[in-house]
Amino acid sequence: MALSQDHTRFLASLHPYDALPTETLETIAAQCSPMEAATGTALFEHGDTVKTLFIIVSGEIEITDETGAQLSLLGSRNSFGERALTRGGIATRTARTIGDAILIALPADLLFDLIDRFPPVARFFDRGGAARPDRKDLTTLPVDQLMTRGPVTCLPDASIRDAAQLMDARHISSICIVEPAGFRGIVTVRDINGKVVARGADPSAPVSTIMTADPLTLPPHALGTDVLHMMMERSIGHVPIVEAGRLVGIVTQTDLTRFQAMSSADLVGRIARARDAAAMAKVTADIPQLLAQLVGSGNRHEVVTRLITDIADTATRRLLALAEETLGAPPVPYLWLACGSQGRQEQTGVSDQDNCLILSDDATPPDMAYFEALARFVCDGLDTCGYFYCPGDMMATNPRWCQPISVWKGYFAKWIAKPDPEAQMLASVMFDLRPIGGTESLFADLQAETLANAAKNSIFTAHMISNSLKHQPPLGLLRGLATIRSGENRNHLDLKHNGVVPIVDLGRVYALQGRLTAANTRARLEAARAAGVLSATGGADLLDAYDLIATTRLEHQAQQVKDGKAPDNFLDPSRLSDFERSHLRDAFVVVKTMQASVGSGKGMLG
Structure with a gap:
């Protein structure tokens, strides 16, 4: 019926x-x-x-x-x-x-x-992307993922001069003409050059006298190829995007060129050829736009964060090479490692730096001056590139985190033997270590020994589990979502500390319990399920929850980039549909359930 x-x-x-x-x-x-x-x-x-x-x-x-x-x-x-x-x-x-x-x-x-x-x-x-792993290109990318939202506009009776000055101030090549009744037309730099400069039209005349009225437009659900074909066939460089008579965006040849040319490989190549941190910073400034493009192209969240992290890895290695060119060859072998989100290969559009140096035990006190200078060169360079200094000073510039391998082994042995709050915090950070540049063999024995010793110490494991429960999903009463109560992010969800971090913490515990060497959170969850640390059902639930929360976070950041804002982790839940809020809450419930299971000592969800 x-x-x-x-x-x-x-x-x-x-x-x-x-x-x-x-x-x-x-x-x-x-x-x-x-x-x-x-x-x-x-x-x-x-x-x-x-x-x-x-x-x-x-x-x-x-x-x-x-x-x-x-x-x-x-x-x-x-x-x-x-x-x-x-x-x-x-x-x-x-x-x-x-x-x-x-x-x-x-x-x-x-x-x-x-x-x-x-x-x-x-x-x-398909918010997690599981059903559609294929990467979109212009043949499948909808225009609303490609267009510039909120294009610059003016009224029909604005003067040509005012319109031209607005275009100049915004560094744009066109301006759209709108009125309360809807979209009217478009004026481009070519119109001003041809009709005003070349033919002498009065700059004080209304801009409507030189605009292209009722130009060719496309709806938001059109495809990128529709834009490309229209531009090629009609020899135009700007396509307004109109829905129900209302201007919602514009696509230019620059947008198409940026989409087709920009890739993580392009940024990696440019960084690898950069001669200093300032040149690298010009490349890393494109990361937010790349993130928006990768998300809009339908890539899974772990693919996006891996590609974004690859750029940070390349920047770090390039800075290490430049440091050695400046300071000379290192006196003893060393290894630069990343921890935090870079260590887990989970960087997004918002990242600071977390790193450390492991030195050969052959290092002497006079050698430390070289590595202090190297650490300062690299950390300062990363800060220039937008990877800001760690607020907790978890960086190689801190002498505590620039030490010979024997000292590092002592650190881990002490943290495991006496897991006080600081030890739990430091161990949590250091379990995410990943080699970036240098002699990787310095890390192999340290990682294996630490995992074995930690897994055997039930008291340490219990403390790590307790530490993993400090970040709680944002679940409120009456099936609602608990938002931040005060401050500039009031009534928003923190998709980092209350969203992905609880799952990151769980993944670290599962890796410890299973002596798993992976640092990436999703890889840890998959390995834990394969090793029996997580049941098949519990692992599938947690992976789905992680995919949804991490994807929501990236989509939020990508939307901010498209809106001309700096990306952050604070989402206004009122911008979600009922369906999206319901499923996001379901994902948080799964995380809460898994936390309760780990906290009760069961270790897995049956």
Whole structure:
């Protein structure tokens, strides 16, 4: 039975269906079915084959795991079942009504067709990227991921001179003409050169007298190739992006060139050829734009952070080489290591530096002056490049973190034997160490010995577990999200300290328990599941939660870059749809459940 008009209007009010053309909504309405479910009805149970996406019109649905523990309670305007549909149709949850409910049943085949045809639907149901690992190019990239949002505009009666001065001040090659009724036209530098400079038009005349009225435009759901083909066919360099008569963005030849030319490999190559930190800083300034492009191209979060981290690694190695050119050859072998997000290969658009130096035991007191100078050269250079000094002074410039290998072994032995709060903190940071440049053999024995000794010490392990529970997911009362209560980020979620950090901490504990050498969080979770430290179900849940939270964080930063803002980790949850908030909360519930499991000593979720 097809949907009624009321149900169709309800569906049209929900994202992502509100982004679909009217004719597509009519097709959906014809293929979907309304259904009523009495109290206690199981829509599907763990292990069932699911062939439908359920959308809640009214009532509540309880989602539980295979043990019966409640994971979430969904209300009107939420949907469920897409997890099973994107995992071969087999449910890993149970969905049961709490009270009578009215639902819309959307067939799996129809959902997959919508995902394939409409980018907003694809992004909505594939936020972790698991179903779409392929990297997008201009043939698949939607224009709304390519365009510059909030283009510079003026009114039709503004003077040509005022428009030209605005373009000059903003260093742009076009200005869009708008009025309350909507988009009117566009003026480019070529228009001003040809019509004012060459032909003598009066600069004080209204800009509307030289604009291209009703120019060619495209909607946000068009593809990058649509823009490229239009530019090539019509010999134009600017394409306004218009939706329902309203200007929402613009794509220029510069945008296309930047998208096609910019890559992590390009930045790595330019850094490797740089002659000083100032030249490198000009390259690293492009990292936010690269991040936005990588996210917009559909790359998975661990791919984006790995590519971003590769740039920091290259910058560090280049600075080490420049330091040796300046200071001369090192007196003894050394190894530069990164810790923190660089060590885990998880850097985003917001990163400081965390690093240290391990020296050969052949180092003498006079040799230390060389390594102090090398550390200062590299850390100062990284700061110039935008990798700011560590607030906690966890850097090789701190004499404590520039020591021979025997001293480092003593550090770890002491931290493991006496795990006081400082030792827990330092051990947590140092367990993320990763060699960057120098003699890597200096680290091999240290890592193996430390993991073995730490894993054997149950007291140290218990303290590490306790330390891992200090960062809690932002879960509030009544199925809400707990936001920051005061300060400049009031009413925002901290997607770093309350989002990814709790999972990073869990990954570190699992690596310790399993004596796993991986530093990357996702690699640790996968290795822990393979080693039996995590159960198959618990590992899958935590990986999914991590993917969603980390992807949300990157999408937030990418959007800030597109909006001309510096990226940060603070998300206003009111900008999320009901669906997105619900699933983000589900992810936080999984993290909280895993923390409780580790904290109780069980070590894994069954």
